[in-house]
Amino acid sequence: MSTAIGTERKRLGVRVLTPEGAVFDDLAYMVIAPSVRGEVGILPRHTPFIAFLKMGETRLKLLDDTEVVYATSEGYLSVEDDRVLVLVEQAERADEIDVARAQAALQRADQALADAGDDDVARVAAESARRRAENRLNVAGKL
Ligand code: ATP
Numbered sequence: 001m002s003t004a005i006g007t008e009r010k011r012l013g014v015r016v017l018t019p020e021g022a023v024f025d026d027l028a029y030m031v032i033a034p035s036v037r038g039e040v041g042i043l044p045r046h047t048p049f050i051a052f053l054k055m056g057e058t059r060l061k062l063l064d065d066t067e068v069v070y071a072t073s074e075g076y077l078s079v080e081d082d083r084v085l086v087l088v089e090q091a092e093r094a095d096e097i098d099v100a101r102a103q104a105a106l107q108r109a110d111q112a113l114a115d116a117g118d119d120d121v122a123r124v125a126a127e128s129a130r131r132r133a134e135n136r137l138n139v140a141g142k143l
Helices: 099-116 120-139
Strands: 012-018 021-028 030-035 038-042 049-053 056-061 067-072 075-080 083-088 091-093
Touching: 012 030, 012 056, 021 056, 021 067, 021 091, 030 075, 030 083, 038 049, 038 075, 056 120, 067 120, 099 120
Parallel strands: 012 083
Antiparallel strands: 012 021, 030 038, 030 049, 030 056, 049 075, 056 067, 067 091, 075 083
């Protein structure tokens, strides 16, 4: 993606990629993402940068001054030459999150945790499912 040059405000070319494809591929003014060292805010002219992302909320400030918000899994963020890549296993737009599904997933995870007993593999899987569901509910504003 090319970046805008000229008299206008500088922009970022932003791609949010999952294994299923790009969920966002457009220009933006700012990217805010949950790095493992704390939230990072990326503006145009940022120096080359790479960060590990933890599960959380990734926000993109768009050219029309609206914001698009994603529930994102762990992954990476890279910045180079006004291009930002957010590479994550899962990303769901906040306004497209299926809240009933996430609530059901949370209940299933709690039940699986209660049933896991000494089964470490089952417990880790249930904890992971629980965190995904909690994050979706958080980002959807329903927790
Ligand atoms: P669930 O137990 O509800 O399936 P999960 O975390 O196991 O949750 P996956 O089955 O791994 O989810 O996800 C399959 C696809 O569905 C992914 O693209 C993921 O982003 C999406 N997805 C999962 N849960 C939701 C949700 N509550 N709302 C919108 N998209 C979701």
